[in-house]
Amino acid sequence: MNNEFQEKLHLYKEGKLTPKEMIEIEEEIDRFIAIQDYLDNDEKKFFEELKQQIPIQQKEKNKNTRIIKRKVNLRILTLTTITGLCIGTLIIALYILASNITTSLFELDHKEAYVERATIVQLTEIFHPQYDSHRSGVQKLPFAKQNFVVSLQNFLGNTLIDESSISIRYNFGKPKKLQGSTKELQLLPIDDPSWIDNPEYSLLSGFDPLQNAPSGTKAKIFVGFNRALTPQQIKKNFMNPLNIDFNDITPLVTIDSKYIIANASYYQFTPVFPYDANNAEQLEDKPLKLSQYENMDNQAHQESLIGNLNLIKNNKRLLQIMYYQDMFEDINIDAIINQVENEGVEYIGMYISADSKELLKLKDNPYIHFITVENIVIW
Structure with missing residues (x-):
């Protein structure tokens, strides 16, 4: 707004302008108001758009944050699972390796186990003559443990009268303990x-x-x-x-x-x-x-x-x-x-x-x- 317009506006307010000058100044005032309204509307529109853009950006930001957290959690879970599997696999591998080493060093091999099983069968037939001992076997267990099992059957003709078993646990190639049997076996009495x-x-x-x-x-x-x-x-x-x-x-x-x-x-x-x-x-x-x-x-x-x-x-x-x-x-x-x-x-x-x-x-x-x-x- 220049000085000339300001002077005319001052004279307009005092009523000292000619009718023609008054019309001109009023037109200028209307033009100024129109420009001001336009600027006000444009500013409102800008702020409205700005308001609308702020939640969208925040939503995108929150969405990105959740995606990042999900990826981090998934990565942590994956690493934890892989670590657990690796540790479990390592423990199993060490267990198997230790068992195999112990077994190879201390367990009775197939030849020794054959003779030991035959010995148990022979002793069973000596001390339990009322039974037949035709079935026997060896069960291998981890860490140089073996179960020697002898089945005892008392047949008369084709009739099975009675049956039992003897199972002996061997640790590191030596007899350790008698396992459970189907019934208590007694030696033949000789009280009198x-x-x-x-x-x-x-x-x-x-x-x-x-x-x-x-x-x-x-x-x-x-x-x-x-x-x-x-x-x-x-x-x-x-x-x-x-x-x-x-x-x-x-x-x-x-x-x-x-x-x-x-x-x-x-x-x-x-x-x-x-x-x-x-x-x-x-x-x-x-x-x-x-x-x-x-x-x-x-x-x-x-x-x-x-x-x-x-x-x-x-x-x-x-x-x-x-x-x-x-x-x-x-x-x-x-x-x-x-x-x-x-x-x-x-x-x-x-x-x-x-x-x-x-x-x-x-x-x-x-x-x-x-x-x-x-x-x-x-x-």
Whole structure:
């Protein structure tokens, strides 16, 4: 606004302008007002746009912040997961590596495990003659641990009378403890061994269940002799009259009048790994010896018992784990072996499985002190 316009505006306010000048100044004033209104409207529009833009920018900013946070959290979660997986994998790898190293250094290898399993089976047949021990195995566990399992089955004919098992845990190649079994296994009792040498001890009433049994039944009996008998005497006085073979009987001996055991065939036991060519020579005589043993040869039974006694002597710790802590601690097994070497094998009794009525033929046998019927089943 120049000075001339200001002077005219002043004169306009005082009413000193001509009508023409008044019209001109009013037109100028209207033009100024129009310009001012335009500027005011433009400014309002600008501020409105500015107001509208501010929330949008803030929203975009908040959205970007959430996206960044989500990416950071996802990255942290991913890194944590990967770290956890790496640590877990490392722990598992170290566990497996440590287990493999321990196993390779201390565990029984397949050859040693084969012989150890065979030893447990043989001892089981010696101390549990009422059972068959045809099934056994080895379960491998981490860190040089192994479970040796022997299944025990009491069959009469085709009937399963009873079954159990023995499971022994080995740690670092040594027997550690007896695992749970299907039932408590007891050794054969010998609380009163006087019947072996006492001719007045007799209990022939044990034949009564056989007389009352119907035809077509099979029985398993325990026979106690009135004096110790050699293998050949058993064959002559028991096996031949009943027309049975070795598979139907289990002769029993005593150890120091404290244990009754079976003289399980040592020729079926393998003290070395049989599939190693270096061991072939040690096993080549076994088939012949086994045949002689099953034919009740005195010499074969003597050698079998000596082998079993040595097996017991060399595995006292294993037997103490299988049964009780001080087993055989007070028995001189070497002295018993010397006695067998000098005097041979003499049995004090045996299990017999045969037809119930056929077993009645033993009623007049002069070598029987007593019998007890263990089981009777239909064929």
